[in-house]
Amino acid sequence: MGFVIALFCFRFTRWLLIFVICGSALYFPVALISGVISRGILLAVLETDTREAVSFITSLPIESIFYVLAILVSLIFVFCMIAPLFKEVRLKGRIFIFFIPLAISSLVTVYLDKKYGYDPVIVSTAVGIKKLYREYKILDISSLKESSWVIGGKNATEYENYIVIIGESVRADALSLYGSPFKTTPFLDKVPKRYIKNYFSPAVNTSLSVPRILALTDEKGRVIEENNAISLARQAGYKTFWISSQGFTGANNRTAARIAKFSENIYFTKTFESDFALYSEIDKALSATGPKVIFIHMTGSHEDPCERLSDYSGPKHNIPKQKMLSCYLTSVSKMDQFVEQVYKKAETKGEAFSLIYTSDHGLSMKEDLTGSLVIYRDEQFRESYIVPFILISSTDQETKEYNIVRDGWHFIDFFAFWIGVTTNYTIDNYNIFEAESTLDPQVIGYHEKKHSVLEKKIDLDLKEYLLRFQ
Known part of the structure; x- marks a missing residue:
């Protein structure tokens, strides 16, 4: 005053x-x-x-x-x-x-x-x-540091191709696989896989989360960008591909693009485009000879999800007087179709493969004064962080659900185990499905300070809300 x-x-x-x-x-x-x-x-x-x-x-x-x-x-x-x-x-x-x-x-x-x-x-x-x-x-690529990975050992793996799909703005409870009463993910529901029931992304938005998923961090959550999954895969002898529909321009997506620059093969759409526009580049990557790791960064279900559906002709969800919610659920079905197509493309190559799908962050939801549900990101709520984590491999015969708690800070540890290496920085043989449950999962909000996600408020119960319309 x-x-x-x-x-x-x-x-x-x-x-x-x-x-x-x-x-x-x-x-x-x-x-x-x-x-x-x-x-x-x-x-x-x-x-x-x-x-x-x-x-x-x-x-x-x-x-x-x-x-x-x-x-x-x-x-x-x-x-x-x-x-x-x-x-x-x-x-x-x-x-x-x-x-x-x-x-x-x-x-x-x-x-x-x-x-x-x-x-x-x-x-x-x-x-x-x-x-x-x-x-x-210092965001020009000339300032990228050399990684300091030291590979202590390399184990024989079952797979020739590894695929990491990072979705956009997908909260777990919007998937029918995770309990949504609307059948939003028919492919993920039926395909043999392993998935974690309670998985938290490291941060509340893309620019803060993606680097922390893919790279090492210090005890305060600061990114050590040169020691990331891409540089590790390259050092382990894999060909690497980064394929993104989120665009790489002077003004957009710089932090994820900076991590991507460690890859041998990089493809960005000119602007934010449909994920379906990536199919031809994914085919090219899968056709490359030798063991490879392919990173795919989706546009997905970002606010406003209605704008992401113009080229989608699959099943749509129409809830009376709930346009935004209907679009969001439909965008999740579009993601399901995209993952299915990537799976089929990998399967067609006839080589053993393993595929991870997760999302950079979730979303919050609440009713406005008109009774319509609005979708946004709010760092105060758990649902802005809880996302799917699904592993689908060509050798899987059945579905296994793991009712454990994990956070995205250990993705890099699992990645090393997944591609068959031990390193000077990662936890040896860290199997994300078998390690002890995380007692106090940590996240960061816009102020970039690590704190417990258990301190966050609980958002609208989407499953209960959707049951009104069944």
């Missing part, structure tokens, strides 16, 4: 105040979901294209409009009430009024920071921009 009063003292600072408050009003609906501005949020913004941005805005609850209007109306009221009071105040008085509230506000901020770790919005924004600027300065 002292800061606000101070800015009313002079005409030019009033315009600054108007700019700050208008910006805050527009950001407020996002802040309710993601918190104050941080490096993680700035990174998500910079790695989002126009289409994604529009989809995200339209997915916000309808009451967000009322929040924005309320703040703007309050601004007009305060401005009309306070501004005339300063007309009669002389320059010295204005200087005094300017500095005293500002000084008090600063002292209070310092006190709160020391006692409670309070991080003011302006400070967190400035720190986030500084960190982001430093990182983006």
Whole structure:
């Protein structure tokens, strides 16, 4: 409040105040979901294209409009009430009024920071921009470090081809395999496989999660990007392929693209495109001779899921007065069809293969004022992190469900075991299906601090919600 009063003292600072408050009003609906501005949020913004941005805005609850209007109306009221009071105040008085509230506000901020770790919005924004600027300065591929993997041993494996499919924005309970009453995943339901019932992605969005799935991290969750699954596979003698429908441009998807640059063979669509556009590149990769690891990064079910369905002609889910939910469930069925096609392409080659499907993060859901379900990402809820983890191999004869808890931080340990190597950094022989259940799975939100997912609130029960429409 002292800061606000101070800015009313002079005409030019009033315009600054108007700019700050208008910006805050527009950001407020996002802040309710993601918190104050941080490096993680700035990174998500910079790695989002126009289409994604529009989809995200339209997915916000309808009451967000009322929040924005309320703040703007309050601004007009305060401005009309306070501004005339300063007309009669002389320059010295204005200087005094300017500095005293500002000084008090600063002292209070310092006190709160020391006692409670309070991080003011302006400070967190400035720190986030500084960190982001430093990182983006070195995002050209010439700055990629050499990996420091040391392979201690290599075991004979059953498979010639390994495929890692990373989906987009798929929460586990939207799959009929994971209990959805709508049959969204007919292929994954019936194909022999192994899958984990309670699997948590490392982070709340793509730019934070994908590097932490694929690379080593330190104890604080910071990415050691050079020591990743791709560089490990190459060092172990596998040909590597990165195939993505998420686009690689100067403004989009930089963190995942940076990890991808370790691959020998790289394919990005020019912009965010349908996952079906990747089929020809997947055929090329599977046709390459010798053992290989193929990484596929999908566009998947991102908000707004309705925009992802224009080329999908498979079964659709139509729930009365629930357009967004219907589209989301249909996008999961589209993912199921995509995985089926990749499986069949690998099967057609006649070589033994093993395929993992997981997602970078989940999504949150809630009803808006009209009773329609809206879909968004909220780091406060577990469902923004809980995702499928499914392993399908050409040698599987039956389906096995593992009712255990895992988090994505150990994916790199399992990856090493899966492709048959031991290393200087990974846990030896880490079988993700047989290791002890993770007691306290860790995740990071937009502020990039590791904490227990068990502390998160529980979101809408999608299975119970969908049963209303059966």
